[in-house]
Amino acid sequence: MGTKCTFLCGLHNIEVNEDLGDGFILVPNEKSNNFPSIKITNNKSKLSSLLNRELAVLIGAIEYSHLTEGYPIVAFAENEFESDKVSSIDHLDLHLYLLKAFFFCLWMTKDNAADFDIGFLQFTNSAGMQEVSANNMTTTNFDVSGNRASNQFTIKELNTASKYLKECIHIQHNNRPKLASASSLDRIGIANYFIQSATISYDLGIKAVGYCSALETLFANGDNTELSHKLSERVSKFLEKELEPRKTIYKNVKKIYDIRSKVVHGATYKSNKVEELSESVKQADEICRRIMIYALTTNEVDNIFDKSREDLETYFLDLILR
Numbered sequence: 001m002g003t004k005c006t007f008l009c010g011l012h013n014i015e016v017n018e019d020l021g022d023g024f025i026l027v028p029n030e031k032s033n034n035f036p037s038i039k040i041t042n043n044k045s046k047l048s049s050l051l052n053r054e055l056a057v058l059i060g061a062i063e064y065s066h067l068t069e070g071y072p073i074v075a076f077a078e079n080e081f082e083s084d085k086v087s088s089i090d091h092l093d094l095h096l097y098l099l100k101a102f103f104f105c106l107w108m109t110k111d112n113a114a115d116f117d118i119g120f121l122q123f124t125n126s127a128g129m130q131e132v133s134a135n136n137m138t139t140t141n142f143d144v145s146g147n148r149a150s151n152q153f154t155i156k157e158l159n160t161a162s163k164y165l166k167e168c169i170h171i172q173h174n175n176r177p178k179l180a181s182a183s184s185l186d187r188i189g190i191a192n193y194f195i196q197s198a199t200i201s202y203d204l205g206i207k208a209v210g211y212c213s214a215l216e217t218l219f220a221n222g223d224n225t226e227l228s229h230k231l232s233e234r235v236s237k238f239l240e241k242e243l244e245p246r247k248t249i250y251k252n253v254k255k256i257y258d259i260r261s262k263v264v265h266g267a268t269y270k271s272n273k274v275e276e277l278s279e280s281v282k283q284a285d286e287i288c289r290r291i292m293i294y295a296l297t298t299n300e301v302d303n304i305f306d307k308s309r310e311d312l313e314t315y316f317l318d319l320i321l322r
Contacts, residue, residue: 002080005123010071014114032171038077054130088133092121105164112151113143139200144285146202168296191217205263211284212260256284
C-alpha cells in the first residue's frame with residue numbers, strides 16, 4: 001500500500017476571476033509516465049480543507065501564512081507514492097516539473113510571468129509521524145518585457161493551456177540528457193530549451209538570443225550561410241501567405257537577429273534604444289509562440305519539423321521557390 005500524501009504549492013503572477021471551486025485539473029500527457037495529475041484553485045474554502053495544524057508547525061508560520069493568504073492561486077494534489085522505492089523529494093519534484101510544463105503551456109496561450117515558490121509534500125512517515133518535504137526550482141519566469149507582473153487568465157485560456165499539457169507536452173524528469181543537442185532530443189525539444197531560456201531571463205538582449213536560437217534550431221538546419229536572410233525568408237514564408245504580412249515578419253526577424261548578433265558580440269545599447277529593443281523582442285516572442293503551437297500540435301506525419309534534414313531542406317526550397 002502506498003504512502004498517502006498531500007502536495008501544496010502557491011502560484012504567483014497568475015490570477016483567475018472565476019471561482020475555481022474544488023480545483024481546475026491539470027492532466028499530464030500519457031507519455032509522461034508516473035507524473036501525477038494536480039489541481040489549481042483560488043477557492044479559500046477548498047484550500048482550508050487541505051490545511052492542518054501539523055502542516056503549520058512543520059513549515060513555519062510565515063510559509064503557512066503565505067499558503068493561506070499570500071497567493072492568488074494554489075496548486076494541490078492528494079495521491080500516494082511508494083516510499084520504499086521513491087523518496088518524498090523525488091515524488092514532490094514530479095509535481096513541480098508538471099507545474100513548470102504547465103507554465104510553458106500558459107506561455108503558448110499568451111505572454112505571462114506565472115511562477116511558483118516552494119512546493120510542499122505532507123505525508124505520514126514509517127514511524128507514524130507527520131513529515132513535510134519541501135523543494136523549489138531556482139529559475140524564475142519573466143514576461144516578454146522582463147517584468148514579473150501578474151496576468152489575468154480566463155477559464156477558456158486555462159482550458160487551452162491544459163489541452164496543450166495533456167496532448168502535446170512530454171515531460172522529462174529522470175534520465176534527462178545533459179546536452180541539449182543529444183540524439184534523444186529532436187529539434188522541437190531543443191527549440192523548447194531555447195525558448196525557456198528566454199522566458200527565464202529579465203534581460204531583453206538575452207531574450208533575443210534565446211528566441212533567435214530557437215528559430216535557428218527549427219529553420220536553419222545547420223547551414224549558417226546568410227543566416228539572417230535565410231531565417232527571415234523561411235519564417236516569413238512559413239507563417240504568412242499574403243505579401244504584406246510576410247514582409248512584416250521578414251523585417252521583424254531580420255531586426256531581432258541583428259539584435260542577437262550585437263548581443264553575442266558584446267555590443268551595448270543606448271538607453272534611448274530600449275523601447276525599440278523591447279518591441280522587437282515582443283515580436284520575436286509572438287513569432288516563436290505561433291511556430292511552437294504548430295510544432296507541438298501538428299501530428300508527426302504532417303509536421304515539417306519532424307522531417308529529416310534533407311527533407312526539411314527540400315521543403316523550404318520548394319516553399320521559397322513556389
